[in-house]
Amino acid sequence: MKILVIKSSPHEHSSSNLLAGHFIRGAKEKGHDITEFDAAHGNLHPCIGCDACRMSGPCCQKDDMEGVREAVLTSDMMVFVTPLYYFGMSAQLKILIDRFYSFNGELMAKQMKTALIVAAWDSGEWTMKEIEGHYMTLCRYLRFSNQGMILGTGCGTPAMTSKTRFPQQAYEFGKRIGM
Ligand SMILES: Cc1cc2nc3c(=O)[nH]c(=O)nc-3n(C[C@H](O)[C@H](O)[C@H](O)COP(=O)(O)O)c2cc1C
Numbered sequence: 001m002k003i004l005v006i007k008s009s010p011h012e013h014s015s016s017n018l019l020a021g022h023f024i025r026g027a028k029e030k031g032h033d034i035t036e037f038d039a040a041h042g043n044l045h046p047c048i049g050c051d052a053c054r055m056s057g058p059c060c061q062k063d064d065m066e067g068v069r070e071a072v073l074t075s076d077m078m079v080f081v082t083p084l085y086y087f088g089m090s091a092q093l094k095i096l097i098d099r100f101y102s103f104n105g106e107l108m109a110k111q112m113k114t115a116l117i118v119a120a121w122d123s124g125e126w127t128m129k130e131i132e133g134h135y136m137t138l139c140r141y142l143r144f145s146n147q148g149m150i151l152g153t154g155c156g157t158p159a160m161t162s163k164t165r166f167p168q169q170a171y172e173f174g175k176r177i178g179m
Contacts, residue, residue: 001113001179003032004075006068008039008082008093015119015161019152020081022167023117026174035071037064040092044068044099053102065099073106077113077147077177080135084120087130097138107142114144115177117170121156128153148173 005024009016024034042064052060059065072078080097082089089097100107116135120127128151139146150173152166161167 001032001076001177002074003027003034003077003079003177004071005034005036005079005081006039006093006096007036008080008090008096009119010040010090010092011083013158014083015152015155015158016081016083016117018158018161019117019119019150019155019166019170020079022170023079023115023150023174026171027177028174030175030177031179032174032177035075037068037071039096040090042068044092044095046095047098047101055101055104056106057102059099059102061099065096065102068096068099069103072100072112073103073110075112077115078144079115079117081117082119082131084118084122084127084131087127088134089118089131100142104142109143111143111145113147114139115147115173116149117152118150119152119155119161119166121154121160123154127151147177 007017082093150170155161
């Protein structure tokens, strides 16, 4: 299966990317074909809401999103990878997701498989409530088929993350993704 992993941390040494790396290792061992895009270090601009695309493109902004659109529409699965920022996804990832607007219908029709990987500092049982809810609502609206989530609490730095159960969980999740 073709899997597009969308990372979104501004950190060079990132907790969420560490978890994504373990997922990718597992998925590659299973034989999946992985493409990565880093929304935090690409050239992506926020949707300006001009509605010139009328939700079916093309977008009037010419940046990396043209390549991302192609990668999304030729993949079978997307994995959203993000640090937890004020109980939601990073702005870097949200900018990319808002740009789905110009191919909203095509994306819905694909009924893609998706997954979510999050790294957060806190360990409270409510830490991931809102991001989980937002992601599941996106799945419902965009007709994504959720394959699972790695909700890494207590993952405030790569060193903290390495000491948790989540890297192993991410690896096993990658290995479990069906062909
Ligand atoms: C702007 C900002 C907002 C944050 N908000 C939260 C939060 O709401 N809850 C939490 O547990 N951690 C929060 N954190 C901590 C990060 O989620 C945590 O350090 C994470 O490991 C960063 O992942 P990364 O290295 O992949 O960027 C925040 C960090 C920043 C910089």
